[in-house]
Amino acid sequence: xxxxxxxxxxxxxxxxxxxxxxxxxxxxxxxxxxxxxxxxxxxxxxxxxxxxxxxxxxxxxxxxxxxxxxxxxxxxxxxxxxxxxxxxxxxxxxxxxxxxxxxxxxxxxxxxxxxxxxxxxxxxxxxxxxxxxxxxxxxxxxxxxxxxxxxxxxxxxxxxx
Numbered sequence: 001x002x003x004x005x006x007x008x009x010x011x012x013x014x015x016x017x018x019x020x021x022x023x024x025x026x027x028x029x030x031x032x033x034x035x036x037x038x039x040x041x042x043x044x045x046x047x048x049x050x051x052x053x054x055x056x057x058x059x060x061x062x063x064x065x066x067x068x069x070x071x072x073x074x075x076x077x078x079x080x081x082x083x084x085x086x087x088x089x090x091x092x093x094x095x096x097x098x099x100x101x102x103x104x105x106x107x108x109x110x111x112x113x114x115x116x117x118x119x120x121x122x123x124x125x126x127x128x129x130x131x132x133x134x135x136x137x138x139x140x141x142x143x144x145x146x147x148x149x150x151x152x153x154x155x156x157x158x159x160x161x
Contacts, residue, residue: 024053031057036067047078055082056090063093072103083115086157088122091115095130109138113146114153121150121158 023046030039040061046054059078062071076097082090095115101107113134119127135143154161 024051024057027054027057031066036061038067040067047081050081050085052082052085052087052090055079055085056087056093059090059093072097074103076103083118084157086122088119088124088127091119091122092124092127092130095119095127095134099130099134109134110142110146110149113138113143114149117146117150118153118157121154121161 023042027039027042030036030042040058043054043058047058055078059075059082060066061068062075062078064070076094079090079093079097083094092115095112097103098108098112098115113131116127116130116134120131138146
């Protein structure tokens, strides 16, 4: 009995027992093999269950047109779902979309800064560089507004950082 409990704990710690883990790993392998349609099908169940990694990968597929028609609006929406769960890669992607206005009526540097900032807090080193670059095009007031938004999101999204 004790060994069975230890096996379950080990499986959880290794991630193999987490929902969607196998589908996501399978989908990554399929993507590396260029089999994007199959990868998307493997990701959808986990994404529909709210898995941030799966949502982010589907966003990438729509952003780059991998196995689907390139669609900035749908990419934005998949990135948004994942970003709200604290996925740093998706947050950085969302920052990029706001910076350029992709899938949006117009660019929004304040929100781009917000998402790059959250991504940097989440550990994405590229987001730090994006923040430095975007600041060069922003007013002090815009940066202050963005920082207020970061301060609103941070305790909810990253309560221990």
